[in-house]
Amino acid sequence: MDSPPPLSAIKDAKVLMVGAGGIGCELLKTLALSGFPDIHIIDMDTIEVSNLNRQFLFRQKHVGQSKAKVAREAVLRFRPNISITPYHANVKDPDFNVDFFKQFSVVLNGLDNLDARRHVNRLCLAADVPLVESGTTGFLGQVTVHLKGKTECYECQPKPAPKSYPVCTITSTPSKFVHCIVWAKDLLFAKLFGDKAQDNDLNVRSGNASTSDHTEDVFERRKDEDIEEYGRRIYDHVFGYNIEVALANEETWKNRSKPRPIYSKDVLPERLIKQNGNMDSASATDNPSSVSAMASLGMKNPQEIWSLMENSKIFLEALKLFFGKRKKEVGNLSFDKDDQLAVEFVTSAANIRASSFGIPLHSLFESKGIAGNIVHAVATTNAIIAGLIVIEAIKVLQKDARSYRMTYCLEHPSKKMLLMPVEPYEPNKSCYVCSETPLSLEINTHRSTLREFVDKIVKAKLGMNLPLIMHGSALLYEVGDDLEEDMVTNYAANLEKVLSELPSPVTSGTLLTVEDLQQELTCNISIKHREEFDEEKEPDGMVLSGWTPAPAVEKKDENHVDNGVGTSKNITNAEQVETNEDLEIVPADIEIPAEKKRKLSEISNNDGLGTSRVAAKTNNHSKVQDLDDDDDVVFISGGDSDPSKKRKLH
Amino acid sequence: MDGEELTQQETELYDRQIRVWGVDAQRRLSKANVLVCGMTGTVAEFCKNIVLAGVGSVTLVDDGVVTEAALSANFLIPPDESVSKGRTLAELCCDSLVEFNSMVRVSVEKGDISSFGEDFFSKFDVVVISSCSLATKKLINEKCRRLLRRVAFYTVDCRDSCGEIFVDLQNYKYTKKKVDEAVEFELKYPSFEEAITTPWKRLPRRMARLYFAMRVIEKFEEAEGRKPGETSILDFPGVMKKRQELCEEESFNESQIPDYLLERLVVGTREFPPVCAVIGGILGQEVIKAISGKGDPLKNFFFFDAFDGKGIIEDISNPDAAS
Numbered sequence: 001m002d003s004p005p006p007l008s009a010i011k012d013a014k015v016l017m018v019g020a021g022g023i024g025c026e027l028l029k030t031l032a033l034s035g036f037p038d039i040h041i042i043d044m045d046t047i048e049v050s051n052l053n054r055q056f057l058f059r060q061k062h063v064g065q066s067k068a069k070v071a072r073e074a075v076l077r078f079r080p081n082i083s084i085t086p087y088h089a090n091v092k093d094p095d096f097n098v099d100f101f102k103q104f105s106v107v108l109n110g111l112d113n114l115d116a117r118r119h120v121n122r123l124c125l126a127a128d129v130p131l132v133e134s135g136t137t138g139f140l141g142q143v144t145v146h147l148k149g150k151t152e153c154y155e156c157q158p159k160p161a162p163k164s165y166p167v168c169t170i171t172s173t174p175s176k177f178v179h180c181i182v183w184a185k186d187l188l189f190a191k192l193f194g195d196k197a198q199d200n201d202l203n204v205r206s207g208n209a210s211t212s213d214h215t216e217d218v219f220e221r222r223k224d225e226d227i228e229e230y231g232r233r234i235y236d237h238v239f240g241y242n243i244e245v246a247l248a249n250e251e252t253w254k255n256r257s258k259p260r261p262i263y264s265k266d267v268l269p270e271r272l273i274k275q276n277g278n279m280d281s282a283s284a285t286d287n288p289s290s291v292s293a294m295a296s297l298g299m300k301n302p303q304e305i306w307s308l309m310e311n312s313k314i315f316l317e318a319l320k321l322f323f324g325k326r327k328k329e330v331g332n333l334s335f336d337k338d339d340q341l342a343v344e345f346v347t348s349a350a351n352i353r354a355s356s357f358g359i360p361l362h363s364l365f366e367s368k369g370i371a372g373n374i375v376h377a378v379a380t381t382n383a384i385i386a387g388l389i390v391i392e393a394i395k396v397l398q399k400d401a402r403s404y405r406m407t408y409c410l411e412h413p414s415k416k417m418l419l420m421p422v423e424p425y426e427p428n429k430s431c432y433v434c435s436e437t438p439l440s441l442e443i444n445t446h447r448s449t450l451r452e453f454v455d456k457i458v459k460a461k462l463g464m465n466l467p468l469i470m471h472g473s474a475l476l477y478e479v480g481d482d483l484e485e486d487m488v489t490n491y492a493a494n495l496e497k498v499l500s501e502l503p504s505p506v507t508s509g510t511l512l513t514v515e516d517l518q519q520e521l522t523c524n525i526s527i528k529h530r531e532e533f534d535e536e537k538e539p540d541g542m543v544l545s546g547w548t549p550a551p552a553v554e555k556k557d558e559n560h561v562d563n564g565v566g567t568s569k570n571i572t573n574a575e576q577v578e579t580n581e582d583l584e585i586v587p588a589d590i591e592i593p594a595e596k597k598r599k600l601s602e603i604s605n606n607d608g609l610g611t612s613r614v615a616a617k618t619n620n621h622s623k624v625q626d627l628d629d630d631d632d633v634v635f636i637s638g639g640d641s642d643p644s645k646k647r648k649l650h
Numbered sequence: 651m652d653g654e655e656l657t658q659q660e661t662e663l664y665d666r667q668i669r670v671w672g673v674d675a676q677r678r679l680s681k682a683n684v685l686v687c688g689m690t691g692t693v694a695e696f697c698k699n700i701v702l703a704g705v706g707s708v709t710l711v712d713d714g715v716v717t718e719a720a721l722s723a724n725f726l727i728p729p730d731e732s733v734s735k736g737r738t739l740a741e742l743c744c745d746s747l748v749e750f751n752s753m754v755r756v757s758v759e760k761g762d763i764s765s766f767g768e769d770f771f772s773k774f775d776v777v778v779i780s781s782c783s784l785a786t787k788k789l790i791n792e793k794c795r796r797l798l799r800r801v802a803f804y805t806v807d808c809r810d811s812c813g814e815i816f817v818d819l820q821n822y823k824y825t826k827k828k829v830d831e832a833v834e835f836e837l838k839y840p841s842f843e844e845a846i847t848t849p850w851k852r853l854p855r856r857m858a859r860l861y862f863a864m865r866v867i868e869k870f871e872e873a874e875g876r877k878p879g880e881t882s883i884l885d886f887p888g889v890m891k892k893r894q895e896l897c898e899e900e901s902f903n904e905s906q907i908p909d910y911l912l913e914r915l916v917v918g919t920r921e922f923p924p925v926c927a928v929i930g931g932i933l934g935q936e937v938i939k940a941i942s943g944k945g946d947p948l949k950n951f952f953f954f955d956a957f958d959g960k961g962i963i964e965d966i967s968n969p970d971a972a973s
Contacts, residue, residue, distance in 0.1 A: 050663070302661060377667070378703070379931075380703075387931065
C-alpha cells in the first residue's frame with residue numbers, strides 16, 4: 001500500500017489553537033493525526049468533572065489541572081514526535097500581541113464565548129493571519145473561514161447581544177421562570193451573600209421614603225438572632241411583604257394576574273423539626289464546597305421538581321448552611337454554577353417566587369442550566385466540527401481560496417444534507433472592525449459619565465480590552481501598566497465626570513477616537529446628544545449604531561432568495577419541489593415553530609456562538625442551491641447573472 | 651421508563667449531554683450493548699464517542715496486528731512497539747477505551763466475525779462493522795435480521811477523503827413531540843442486500859455519486875478476492891472495467907461515476923483523519939439516536955466527501971423488494 005507523505009503544506013505549518021475544551025480536545029487530536037508538526041495551544045481553564053463526558057483527553061485525576069497542559073501530554077502519548085506548546089493563560093493577555101500571532105500560518109478557534117472570539121478576530125486581522133472559527137451547541141455547529149480582505153471577518157455580521165431583561169420585569173412582574181432565576185441569583189443571592197455595598201434593586205420601589213429606611217437593614221442578621229428566625233424573616237419579607245407592597249400598586253395588575261404573597265408559616269410548620277435539619281449530615285467533611293442542603297434534608301434527585309414546601313425547606317436550610325458552615329465567605333460570594341449550595345438556594349428561591357406568580361416550577365438540574373447559562377454539549381458534534389476545522393485549515397494552508405467553505409452541522413437535514421457547505425461572503429463594507437467604518441452614538445452628554453461610556457460601549461459593545469480614548473489630540477482615558485501616576489489619577493477623575501464636563505468637553509457633534517493598542521483596532525465615534533431614552537427598550541441609556549449591515553445589503557439578500565428559489569434559470573422543477581419539501585426546515589426564520597424559536601434564542605443567549613445564523617444563512621442566501629446544482633463543477637460562481645446578489649468570493 | 655435513577659456520579663459526569671437528550675435517553679444508553687468490528691480510525695472515533703456518551707458495554711472484534719496503516723488514523727493505538735507487540739488491534743484499542751469512562755464495560759472478542767453464530771449477535775443492541783468484504787456485510791446483516799429482537803446494524807467505511815455509512819434499523823418506531831402531542835413514526839429499512847440491489851436507473855437523478863463509486867470498488871474487490879482497501883493505482887484499469895460492466899447491467903450512464911472519484915478511492919486507501927472524525931461523529935450520533943429513541947434517525951445511507959464538504963443522506967430502498 002502506498003502511504004502518501006503528509007501534505008507539504010501541513011508539514012511546514014505552525015498553527016495556533018485557542019481553546020482546549022470540547023472542540024479543542026477533538027481538534028488537537030485530529031491535527032496531530034493529520035500530521036501537523038507544530039501546534040501551540042492557549043487555554044486559561046482548568047479541568048472540571050462536567051468536562052469529562054466529552055473532553056476525552058482528560059481524566060478524573062486531572063480535575064483542577066490546566067487544560068492546555070494535560071491535552072498536550074495526552075496527545076503526545078499517541079503522537080510523540082510532534083511539538084505542542086501549551087499556554088495556561090488568557091488569550092487576552094498582553095503577551096499574545098500582534099507579533100505573537102504573526103508567527104502562525106493559521107489560527108483555529110475552539111472558544112466558548114463571544115468576547116474572546118472577537119478579540120482573536122481582531123488580532124488575526126491585525127496580524128493578517130487566517131482564522132478558522134467554530135462553535136457548537138447540542139447537535140448544531142458551524143465552521144467559518146476568515147481571511148482579511150477576502151472573506152467577511154467574524155464581526156462583519158453583528159452578533160446577538162446576551163439577553164438582558166428590563167429591571168421591573170425582574171423586580172415586579174416576572175412572567176417566565178428565567179425571570180425568577182435572575183431575581184434569585186442577581187438580586188436575592190447577591191444581597192444576602194454578596195457585597196453589601198453593591199446597588200441592588202431587590203426591594204420593590206414604593207416611592208415612600210420612610211419605608212426605604214425600614215427596608216435598609218431588613219437583610220442584616222440582627223445581633224443574636226436565631227438563624228432559623230432570620231431565615232424566616234427574610235422569607236416572609238421577600239415572598240410575603242414585598243409581594244403585598246407590589247400588590248398595593250393596582251395599576252400594575254390591571255392586565256396581569258396578581259401574585260400571591262407567601263409566608264413561611266403558611267407553608268411550613270412553626271418550628272422545623274430539628275432532626276430534619278441535622279447540620280452534620282450536610283457534609284461528611286468540613287470542606288465548604290461539599291456542603292449541601294439537599295444532602296442535609298435527605299433529598300437526592302436533582303431532576304425532581306420540588307413542592308413549594310420542599311423548596312421552602314431547602315431555602316431555609318441553604319441559608320442556614322451558608323451562615324453556619326460557610327460564614328467566612330458570606331459578604332463576598334458571587335453566584336457560581338458549580339457551587340452546589342448556591343445552586344440549591346437559587347433554585348428554591350426562584351421556585352418559591354414562581355409559585356407566587358403562578359409560573360411552573362423547575363428542577364434543580366434545569367435551574368442550574370438556566371442560572372449558569374450552561375451550554376448544551378455532546379462529544380459527537382465537537383468531533384465533527386473539529387474534523388471540518390482541519391479540512392478548512394488545510395485548504396487555507398494550500399491557499400486554495402476558491403474552495404473555502406463555511407459549513408453548518410445541522411440537527412435535521414436540509415436539502416438532504418446534515419453537513420452543509422456554503423461559500424463564504426466577502427467583507428461587509430460597513431463593518432467597523434475590518435472596514436474602519438465610523439460609528440455613531442446617541443447619548444445624554446450631560447448625564448452619562450465617561451465610565452458609563454467605557455463600560456457600556458467601549459467594553460461591552462466594541463469588545464475592547466485595553467482601550468484608549470481621544471478627543472482630537474486630547475487623551476481622555478487609557479489603560480495600561482506603564483502609565484504615570486498623575487495620569488492614572490487624572491483618568492480616574494475623568495471616569496466619574498459626565499461627558500460634557502470633561503477637560504475636553506464631549507458634546508453633540510464631537511468625534512471621539514477609541515483605540516485598542518493590543519487589538520490594533522481604531523474606531524471613530526460621532527457623538528449625538530439625546531435627552532431621553534426608553535428605559536425598557538434602551539436600558540443602557542445610549543444607542544450605538546452604524547455597524548449593522550446597511551439596509552441595501554438586506555435588500556439584496558431578499559432578491560437573492562427570490563432568485564434562488566423562483567426565477568433562476570438553472571433550477572429545474574424537480575429541484576423546486578425539493579426546495580419546498582425543505583421549507584419546513586430551512587427558512588426557519590420566516591415562520592419559526594415555537595419550539596425552534598426558543599432554541600435559537602437560547603443559542604444566542606448562551607454565548608453568541610452564532611449557530612443561530614444557521615437558519616438565517618441558509619434562508620437568506622440560498623447559495624447551497626448553487627452548490628447543489630451540479631456535482632461535476634463543484635465551484636460555481638453563481639452570481640454572474642445577477643449583479644444584485646450579495647457578492648460571493650468568486 | 652423503569653424509574654431507575656441515575657447515580658450522582660452519572661448525573662455529574664453526563665450533565666452537559668443530559669441537557670441535550672434528557673435523562674431517559676441517558677438511562678437507555680447505559681443499558682445498551684454495542685458490538686464493533688474492524689478497528690479503523692473511523693471506528694476508533696466512533697468508539698470514543700459512544701464510550702464518552704455512556705453506553706452500557708462495547709465489544710471489540712479485530713484480530714489484526716499493528717501496521718503503519720492501522721496506526722495512521724487511530725489514536726487509540728500507542729505507537730510504542732514494546733506496548734503493542736503480540737497484541738491485537740482490538741486489545742490495544744480496548745486498553746485505551748476503558749480509560750475514557752469507567753462506567754462503560756469495554757471488552758474484546760476474538761475470532762472471525764463471519765463465523766460467529768446468531769446467538770452471538772443476539773447479545774447486542776447495535777452492531778457496527780467496518781472494513782469487511784461485501785459478502786461479510788451481507789452475511790452479518792442477515793444474521794442480525796433473523797434475530798427475534800431488533801438489532802440496529804451499521805456499516806462504515808472511509809477511503810481517501812470520502813466516507814460512507816449504511817444503516818439498517820429494520821422496522822423502527824419512535825415518537826416525536828409535535829407542539830404538545832407525541833406523534834408516532836415508523837420507518838421501514840431495507841437490508842444491505844435489498845438496498846444495493848435497487849436498480850440504479852430507478853434511483854433519483856441527483857444521487858450522491860459516491861454511492862455508485864463505492865459499489866464499483868466493492869464489486870471489484872469481491873471479484874478479485876481482495877480485502878477491503880487492498881487496491882492501488884495499478885488496479886485502476888480493472889476498476890474502470892468493472893464500472894463499465896456494472897453500468898451496462900444497470901443501463902446506467904458511466905459519466906455518473908467520474909474517473910477522478912474512482913481513482914481517489916482506488917489510490918487513497920488510507921483514511922484521512924479529519925474525515926474519520928466527521929464520519930465517526932455522525933455514526934456516533936446515529937447510534938445514540940437509535941438507542942435512545944430520540945430524534946429522526948437517518949435512512950439509510952450517509953456520504954461525506956471532504957472535496958465538496960457535503961454530508962448527504964440518501965434513502966436507497968427498492969420499492970419492489972418485499973421487506
